Amino acid sequence: MNVWELLAVFAAGVSAGTINTIVGSGTLITFPVLLATGLPPVTATVSNALGLIPGSISGAIGYRRELAGQGRRVLKLAVGALIGGLTGATLLLALPSTAFETIVPILVALALVLVILQPRISKAVQRRRAQTGAPARHDGGPLLFLSLMLASVYGGYFTAAQGIIYLSLMGMLLDDTMQRLNAVKNVLAAVVNSIAALFFLFVADFDWTAVGLIAVGSALGGQIGATVGRRLSPAVLRALIVAVGTVAIVQLLLR
Numbered sequence: 001m002n003v004w005e006l007l008a009v010f011a012a013g014v015s016a017g018t019i020n021t022i023v024g025s026g027t028l029i030t031f032p033v034l035l036a037t038g039l040p041p042v043t044a045t046v047s048n049a050l051g052l053i054p055g056s057i058s059g060a061i062g063y064r065r066e067l068a069g070q071g072r073r074v075l076k077l078a079v080g081a082l083i084g085g086l087t088g089a090t091l092l093l094a095l096p097s098t099a100f101e102t103i104v105p106i107l108v109a110l111a112l113v114l115v116i117l118q119p120r121i122s123k124a125v126q127r128r129r130a131q132t133g134a135p136a137r138h139d140g141g142p143l144l145f146l147s148l149m150l151a152s153v154y155g156g157y158f159t160a161a162q163g164i165i166y167l168s169l170m171g172m173l174l175d176d177t178m179q180r181l182n183a184v185k186n187v188l189a190a191v192v193n194s195i196a197a198l199f200f201l202f203v204a205d206f207d208w209t210a211v212g213l214i215a216v217g218s219a220l221g222g223q224i225g226a227t228v229g230r231r232l233s234p235a236v237l238r239a240l241i242v243a244v245g246t247v248a249i250v251q252l253l254l255r
Contacts, residue, residue: 001209005037013051013214017221021059021186022229022237023244024163026052026218034210045092045158047210050197052159055218056190062226066183073139074184078191080149085192088156089199105249112164112245116238140173147173148188155192163189164245178234 001009012033016026027048034044060067067074139145147169155162166185167178174181200206232240 001037006209006213008033009037009210009213010217013055013217014221014224015217016052016214017055017058017218018225018228019221019244020052020055020163020189020218021062021222021225022182022232023241024166024185024189025161025244025247026055026221027159028161028247030214034207037210039207039210042092043205043207044210046197046200046204047206048214049089049159049193049200050206050211051214052218053190053193053197054215055222056186056193058219058222059225060183060186060190060222062223063179063183063186063230066180066230067187070180070184074187076139077145077148077184077188080145081152081155081188081191082195084149084152084154085156085195086199088153088158088192089196090156091153092157092196093204105253109245109249110168112168112242112249116242138174140170144169144173152188152192155189156196159189159193161245162192164241167241178237179230182229182237 009030012030016030018026019029020026030048030051031044034048035041039047148166151162151165151169154165163185166188167181170176170181170184171178229237
């Protein structure tokens with residue numbers, strides 16, 4: 001890489017770390033930049049996954065106040081994320097690179113619809129529980145565990161818009177604030193990125209220069225994202241998720 005490419009990869013890492021912490025979809029910034037430097041698609045995907053680990057951890061640390069009292073929930077959902085992430089990383093090396101191209105925009109579009117409808121869905125669920133006397137499930141039950149595990153399969157494969165899918169599922173199945181759910185999302189993303197990267201270290205090619213630049217940039221971006229993200233109101237955060245997700249769909253369709 002020349003000096004301008006080095007700067008571009010670093011800047012992409014900062015941007016990805018910031019947006020991943022607030023919403024998700026940072027891979028849609030780093031991945032095209034890595035391809036533009038001449039890296040093959042699989043090498044770019046693997047290098048990106050490795051580089052984004054510090055950003056995911058940094059974002060999770062930045063949201064540590066919102067994680068208070070969620071230890072049991074996070075631990076349970078993290079198990080599903082770990083299984084899904086490892087499965088997705090395996091599929092990346094076993095399937096053709098175009099395997100998910102058709103389904104991904106549909107998944108992201110569905111996730112955005114759920115994010116938009118989440119307040120109404122939550123109210124409807126609460127009314128039904130009040131009528132039936134059913135207790136609230138603070139961990140989302142088997143449906144959330146299975147849904148997030150399947151979303152993590154995709155996350156281990158590519159990661160783009162993974163956070164948006166997480167937020168839509170948790171927003172629909174958990175009674176909690178968007179900021180607290182966002183904190184859980186950052187932990188799950190860190191789990192998926194870490195397990196996928198650990199797998200890639202032994203079986204795939206990667207570019208250490210790209211990994212290092214994205215790692216430093218995303219760690220910085222994670223702190224920026226946590227500072228900015230926790231100041232957003234639920235309505236603004238939801239609007240930002242929809243805006244970023246829409247851009248993600250357009251970019252995925254144009255690839």
